[in-house]
Amino acid sequence: MHRSRRPAQHAAPQRKRLWPRIVGFGVGGVFLLGIIALGVFVYQAISVASNLLAAKDEISLVLDDATSGDTQQVVEHAEKIQDMVEDANGKVSGPLWSIASAVPLVGENVNAVRLATQATHTIVEGALPPGIAILNSLDLKDASISDGGLDLSPLRDAQSSLPDISDAFDSANETVSSIDRDKLLPVVDDAVSSLTDVFEIAAPALDLAEQYLPNMLDLAGAEEPRRYMLVFQNNAEIRSGGGLPAATAIVDVDNGKAELADQTSTYSFRRDLKVIDPPDEMEQLYVSDTFTGFGNFTRTPNFPTTAEAFDSLWNITTDEHLDGVITIDPVVLSYMLKATGPVTSTDGTVLTSENAVQGLLYDAYQRYTGEQQDLFFGDVAARVFDKVADGDWDPVQMIDQLVRAAEEERLHAWFPREDEQAMVEDLEIDGALPTSNDEATEVGLFLNDYAASKLTYFLESSLSLTCDVAAGTMTTSITVANDVPVDGMTSYQLGIRNKRYSIPLDWFVLDVMYFAPPGSEILSVSPDPDVSWETRTGVERERNVWSNRFFVPTGETKTMSYTSTIPAGDLGPASLRFSPTVTDTPVTIDDSCGSVFAEASAAE
Numbered sequence: 001m002h003r004s005r006r007p008a009q010h011a012a013p014q015r016k017r018l019w020p021r022i023v024g025f026g027v028g029g030v031f032l033l034g035i036i037a038l039g040v041f042v043y044q045a046i047s048v049a050s051n052l053l054a055a056k057d058e059i060s061l062v063l064d065d066a067t068s069g070d071t072q073q074v075v076e077h078a079e080k081i082q083d084m085v086e087d088a089n090g091k092v093s094g095p096l097w098s099i100a101s102a103v104p105l106v107g108e109n110v111n112a113v114r115l116a117t118q119a120t121h122t123i124v125e126g127a128l129p130p131g132i133a134i135l136n137s138l139d140l141k142d143a144s145i146s147d148g149g150l151d152l153s154p155l156r157d158a159q160s161s162l163p164d165i166s167d168a169f170d171s172a173n174e175t176v177s178s179i180d181r182d183k184l185l186p187v188v189d190d191a192v193s194s195l196t197d198v199f200e201i202a203a204p205a206l207d208l209a210e211q212y213l214p215n216m217l218d219l220a221g222a223e224e225p226r227r228y229m230l231v232f233q234n235n236a237e238i239r240s241g242g243g244l245p246a247a248t249a250i251v252d253v254d255n256g257k258a259e260l261a262d263q264t265s266t267y268s269f270r271r272d273l274k275v276i277d278p279p280d281e282m283e284q285l286y287v288s289d290t291f292t293g294f295g296n297f298t299r300t301p302n303f304p305t306t307a308e309a310f311d312s313l314w315n316i317t318t319d320e321h322l323d324g325v326i327t328i329d330p331v332v333l334s335y336m337l338k339a340t341g342p343v344t345s346t347d348g349t350v351l352t353s354e355n356a357v358q359g360l361l362y363d364a365y366q367r368y369t370g371e372q373q374d375l376f377f378g379d380v381a382a383r384v385f386d387k388v389a390d391g392d393w394d395p396v397q398m399i400d401q402l403v404r405a406a407e408e409e410r411l412h413a414w415f416p417r418e419d420e421q422a423m424v425e426d427l428e429i430d431g432a433l434p435t436s437n438d439e440a441t442e443v444g445l446f447l448n449d450y451a452a453s454k455l456t457y458f459l460e461s462s463l464s465l466t467c468d469v470a471a472g473t474m475t476t477s478i479t480v481a482n483d484v485p486v487d488g489m490t491s492y493q494l495g496i497r498n499k500r501y502s503i504p505l506d507w508f509v510l511d512v513m514y515f516a517p518p519g520s521e522i523l524s525v526s527p528d529p530d531v532s533w534e535t536r537t538g539v540e541r542e543r544n545v546w547s548n549r550f551f552v553p554t555g556e557t558k559t560m561s562y563t564s565t566i567p568a569g570d571l572g573p574a575s576l577r578f579s580p581t582v583t584d585t586p587v588t589i590d591d592s593c594g595s596v597f598a599e600a601s602a603a604e
Contacts, residue, residue, distance in 0.1 A: 115175050115176060115178065115179055116176060116179070118175055119172035119173070119175040119176045120172070122168055122171050122172040122175065123168055123169060123172045125168070126164060126165070126167065126168025126171070126172075130161035130162075130164050130165050131161075131165055150220065150256040150257075151256065152217060152220055152222050152255065152256040155213065155216065155217055155220075156217065156222070158213060159213055159214065162206065162209055162210040162213065163210065165206060166203075166206045166207070166210055169203060169206060170203075173203070208426060208427075211423075212423040212426070215419055215420050215423045216423075218417075218420065219253075219324070219415070219420060220253060220255075220256050221253040221254040221255050221256065221257070222255060222256070225252060225253065225254040226252070226253045226254070226323040226324070227250065227251070227252050227253075227261070227320075227322055227323050228250070228251045228252075228253065228322060228323055228324045228325070228326060229248050229249075229250055229251075229310055229311075229314065229322050229324075229325045229326070230248060230249040230250075230251055230326050230327075230328070231245050231248050231310065231325060231326070231327040231328075232245070232246055232247045232248065232249075232327075232328060232329070232330075232333075232377070232381065233245055233246070233298060233327055233328070233329040234246040234329070234330070234360075234361065234454075235329050235330065235331070235361060235456065235457065235580065235581055235582050236361040236362070236365075236454040236455070236456055236457040236493075236582075237449045237452070237453060237454055237456060238447050238448065238449045238456040238459060238510075238579055238581065239296075239298040239299055239447075239448055239449070239579065240298065240299055240300060240301035240446035240447065240448055240513055240579055241298035241299075241300065241301055241303060241306055241327070241412075241431070241579070242298060242327070242329050242409075242410065242579060242580050243298065243329055243456075244295050244298070244449075245266070245294060245295055245297060245298055245310075245327075246265065246266065246295070246377060247263065247264065247265045247266075247374070247377050247378060247381060248263070248264045248265075248310075249262075249263055249381050249385065250262040250263070250264065251385075258389060260382060260385045263378045263381060263382070265374050265377075265378070266293075266294045266295045267374075268294075269294050269313055269317055270316070270317070271289075271292060271293045271294065272292060273292060273313075273316060274291050274292050275291055275292065275309050275312040275313045275316060276291050276305070276308055276309050276312050277291075278291065278305070279539075281538045281539040281540075282538055282539065282540045283538075284536060284537075284538045285513070285536050285537070285538040285540060285545050285547050286299055286300070286536070286547075287299070287450075287511075291309060294313065297309040297310060297313075298327075299448050300540065301431075301433060301444060301446045301513070301515070301577070301579070302431070302432055302433045302540065302541055303327070303412040303414060303430065303431025303432065304414050304430065304431070304432050306325075306327075306414075306431075307325035307327075307412075307414030308414070310322070310325050311325060311416065321416065322416075323415065323416070323417075324413060324414060324415040324416070324420070325413070325414045326411075326412070326413045326414075327411070327412050327413075327431075328405065328410060328411055329410050329580065330356060330357045330360045330361055330582075331357055331405070331408075331410055331580070331582060332401075332402075332405040332410045332411055333356050333357075333360070333384060334353045334354075334356040334357050335353070335401035335402070335404055335405055336384070336388070336398065336401055336402075337351065337352055337353040337356055337384075338353040338397065338401055339393045339394055339395075339397040339398035339400075339401055340384075340387045340388060340392075340393040340398070341387070341392075341393065343380070343383040343384055343387050344383065345376065345379050345380050345383055346379050347376070347379075349363075349376075349380075351380065357582050360377070360380065361454070361457045361582060362457050364376055364377070365454050365490055365492050365493050366488075366490060369490075369492060370492075373492075406427075406428070406429045408580055409431065409577065409580050410580050411429055412429055412430065412431035413429050413430070414430065414431075432541075433515065433540070433541040433543065434518070434541075435518055435541050435542045435543070436518055437517055437518055437519065437567055437569070437570075437571045437572050438570075438572055439572050440572040440573050440574070440575040441517045441567065441571045441572050441573065441574050441575065441597055442515075442517060442575045442576075442577055443465060443474070443476045443515070443516070443517055443574070443575070443576050443577070444513070444514070444515030444543075444576075444577045444578070445463055445476055445478045445512065445513070445514055445515075445562070445576070445577075445578050446512070446513040446515070446577075446578060446579045447459075447461070447478075447480070447510050447511070447512060447513075447578075447579045448510065448511040448513065448547075449508070449509070449510060449511075450497060450509045450510065450511050450549060451495030451496065451497050451498055451507075451508065451509035452495065452496040452497050453493060453494055453495040453496065453498075453505075453508075453509075454492065454493040455482075455484050455489070455493060455494070455495065455506060455508060456508065456581070457582055458482065458483040458484045458485070459480060459481070459482065459483070459508065459581055459582075460480070460481040460483060460581065460583050461478055461479060461480050461481070461578065461581060461585050462478070462479045462585060462586040462587070462588070463476070463477065463478050463479075463576045463578055463585065463586070463587045463588070464476070464477045464479075464587070464588040464589075464590065465477075465574060465576055465588070465589045465590060465593060466590040466592050466593065467566065467590065467592045467593035467596050468592070469566075469592070469595060469596060472565055472566050473523065473563050473564065473565055473566060474520075474563070474564060474565075474566050474593070474596070475561050475562065475563045476514065476561070476562050476564075476576065477559050477560065477561040477562075478512065478559070478560055478578070479557055479558070479559040480508065480510065480552050480557065480558055480559075480560075481552075481556075481557040482506075482507065482508050482552045482553060482554050482555065482556055482557070483555075484506045484554050484555075486554070486555075489505075489506060494506060495507065495508075495509055497509060501530075501531065501551070503551055503553075504553070504554065506554045507551050507552060507553050507554060508550075508551065508552035509549065509550075509551060510549070510550050510551075510552065511534070511547050511548070511549050512547070512548050512549075512550055512560050513545060513546070513547045514545065514546045514547075514548075514562040514564075515540070515543050515544075515545050515577075516543055516544045516545070516562075516564040517543070517564075517567050517571075518542060518543055518567060519567035519568060519569070520543075520544065520564040520565050520566070520567045521544060521564060521565045522537075522544050522545075522546050522562060522563075522564045523563045523564055523565065524562070524563045525546060525548055525560065525561070525562050525563075526560070526561045526563075527560070529548035529549055529550055530549060530550050530551045531549035531550075534547075534548075534549040535547070535548050535549075536548075544564070546562065548560070566596055570598070571596060571597045571598060572597065572598050573597050573598050573599060574589050574593055574596075574597040576589070
């Protein structure tokens with residue numbers, strides 16, 4: 001069978017397909033570019049993190065240098081911070097970071113770092129330069145008070161810079177506030193949190209500085225001369241507010257320069273005039289001469305009342321009002337001497353931070369009597385004033401010591417002008433009894449010496465608070481120890497009024513005042529008072545008060561406890577306030593009160 005043979009069909013030559021290669025190379029190129037971009041981004045991220053961490057360390061150094069007053073170091077560290085943050089901000093403001101911010105899962109974290117960096121840059125660029133300028137002009141490390149005066153021009157200049165600093169912090173805070181922190185990784189959220197912590201600390205401080213710097217200038221006599229009364233309280237004869245107001249200094253201030261205009265004592269004023277007229281419910285809490293005698297105005301623990309009494313007495317005496325009243329005690333004086341160094345009185349007595357309290361509250365009564373004591377106290381006050389006025393001391397250390405005194409309720413101030421008084425209230429040196437439990441639930445236990453002695457130099461005390469939630473009550477106790485030596489007390493130190501009760505002259509005779517928290521009713525006191533007919537009850541600053549007279553024998557301790565109802569409503573953290581003595585006063589709040597009061601913040 002014949003089969004025809006057809007020629008074989010050869011396949012046509014195939015054309016090379018370029019598009020897969022083009023696509024492949026394109027994808028590979030994009031992938032390669034992506035790898036490169038990712039590498040660049042990672043490098044930038046590491047660089048940003050490194051710069052920000054280094055800047056954070058430098059900021060810590062700036063804060064330390066600013067606190068110590070080393071302005072030269074502040075400037076050097078500030079320049080490094082600006083360079084680091086400028087570099088970091090330049091990187092996060094680039095296109096890679098904008099693109100990365102849109103990537104699912106990681107985008108929120110990238111965006112948070114970007115915004116946090118930009119916020120930091122805003123602060124460094126907008127707040128750091130004027131802040132450095134202020135520090136340079138103030139130059140705390142080299143500041144001095146020449147001829148009793150302080151140059152006010154740097155403070156005046158600071159007024160124009162503070163708004164710029166506040167604006168920078170506000171802008172940065174607004175940037176960070178836009179971050180959705182619920183979607184952040186813990187490590188990123190911690191970093192953002194550390195930044196918001198700065199805002200929370202800085203914002204109130206800046207607001208206070210901007211608001212009250214004009215007041216500070218006014219207080220320093222920038223606009224017109226001012227006259228202040230500085231009251232020295234004597235803890236050896238304890239009072240609710242601290243001690244007997246044994247002496248005062250009248251200080252005139254004009255354009256930053258202070259002069260000691262006059263010195264007064266208990267016997268410089270009339271003692272037969274009632275200087276203020278408190279409500280009956282308050283007046284009945286106190287001995288009848290409380291608001292007529294110069295030495296008794298501190299029986300109330302509410303310092304504004306005490307200050308108003310001094311101002312009224314000054315007005316009655318001179319037909320002028322004071323521009324303010326400030327009070328300290330010998331313990332504060334000892335703190336101040338840590339900054340100024342020792343002073344030497346006319347009789348050769350050298351007073352240091354270590355011996356000032358004993359020298360003024362014990363040794364003086366051993367060495368001098370009557371008028372000689374007043375002369376000694378007046379001389380010491382003048383020497384300390386001169387020491388402060390010559391300016392040869394560390395202002396940073398002085399500020400630290402005064403802050404310590406304020407925290408111990410030994411330093412209080414009152415000013416008749418409303419804006420200036422608002423400032424001391426914000427600074428918490430007004431010494432006023434609170435009338436609500438919003439910020440803190442304050443319980444007060446105060447001591448007034450009734451023996452007219454100088455024995456409470458040897459008084460030690462401690463306070464405690466316990467709660468009975470089921471009964472709805474709280475019990476506040478004060479334990480007082482009488483450590484008066486058996487021998488060696490002078491007649492001036494011993495209790496003048498003790499003979500009325502036929503008790504030894506070295507026993508304490510104390511009017512113990514219990515101030516219940518606002519909204520609390522007082523139920524009982526234990527043990528029974530030693531002088532029951534001197535029990536006084538009333539209301540001061542809208543708070544129920546009991547005053548009871550107790551004896552504390554030499555070498556013994558006595559605990560006096562007051563029980564009152566737990567106030568209704570939300571209660572701020574428990575706070576126990578007391579009369580400051582020459583020693584520390586331990587305070588204990590029992591765990592039984594844990595569910596009653598809000599927890600105190602770390603700042604408290």
